[in-house]
Amino acid sequence: MNAQAPALRDPRLNRPEPLTPPLGDGGFFQRDRAIHPPAHAPGYKSSVLRSPRQSLLSLENSISEITGPVFGHNDLGPLDNDLIRNYAKDGDPVGERIIVHGRVLDETGRGVPNTLVEFWQANAGGRYRHKKDTYLAPIDPNFGGCGRALTDDTGYYYFRTVKPGPYPWRNYVNSWRPAHIHFSVFGSGFAQRLITQMYFEGDPLIPVCPILTTIPDKDALDRLVAPLDLNASTPFDSLAYRFDIVLRGQRSTYFENRTAGN
């Protein structure tokens, strides 16, 4: 398993300048469905009754898909990206302290600025603070398990948390989720909306996870695995993992085509 291979260096360093002019606001690049899990993936049993069976209708992006909600710092609170402190009641949460950081990019390699990134996870014992989670591992009184951040001008984001634990779930009788953090990302247009999950380099549960292995493309799967990033760790405090997220690129309108006379 290759952890997210290009993640440790800035993807801009080895790349030509972006291929599209900065103000492109045409439609988004066609989504490559071959790197995404299919809707119907029988190994992940919940997908069977929840997957459309008709073909998706391909829709040339209109203004409805090119636009999307805009968020700002007013939407967030000061502790929103600090999961070690944002629910602490009488001390720090239990677990390995980690920093997760990276950039939200588009397919041209350009950073996606000022976009909302939301994340949620189980605690160090693999238990979610959710009224529907009944796993026997205990709730941590000092850990909520969610946060959010706005990327900066270069698409960079970071947050602090504890490493989540693996946990069992009902798929096969002995199915376990690898440790993971859920991510929700917006981008600039509603057609870029994405939910995914970040995994941790070296986790032996990764190759046997029925959800992760819905992804048909090995490279796409590897890109969900965050490498340990010692250079970004804080000595005597926290390890760091790096996770870059790529949203769809956007075409530019080079020439307006109008029928003669219009």
Next chain:
Amino acid sequence: MPQPLNYLNETASQTAGPYVHIGLIPAMAGFDIFEKNFSNVLVSPNTKGERITLEGKVLDGTGTPLRDVLLEIWQANAAGRYNHPADRSAGAPDDEFRGWGRAGSDFESGLVTFETIKPGAITDRTGRKCAPHVNLWIVARGINIGLNTRLYFSDEEAANAADPVLNLIEQPVRRKTLIATRSERAGKIVYSFTINLQGPEETVFFDV
């Protein structure tokens, strides 16, 4: 060898899972953490437009409502303009309307509601008129990649008949899967919808 194009690949989608509420609607998970929360109420007292409630369910292949589904809507304001810099159409902007909201289904009934305004008709950048509609995005346990669809309005028959997207749907019977039905209940305007993930009335989903 030609020059390499060097595009990156989009990050693969993964299911939002059964505990999506923790991250996106923590109050539904059963706790209070953020000072400011996103919600299913898109309107403030000063938002312009006709107040409406969108109310619906998402049904699985057996017709059972999903009780752990999360929906987001994105829509234009009452003048048909999106609150986004790329929309340079003529409709008046409304600073009191972001045009976006999210809602989780009720854990018992599966019912999803939004409090919003009816969007205006949209003029696309090519000058096409598009019927008023709300863009919908659906995620849940068992949904591996978010599903995109739209809601149109039952009282916009003429605009719907001319809408370029509805007319892309080959079978007229399938166009009806995108129409929310208007009714009045205790003085409130309610548009009801049903999303069928499978079956003979499967909703039209878009590859946007």
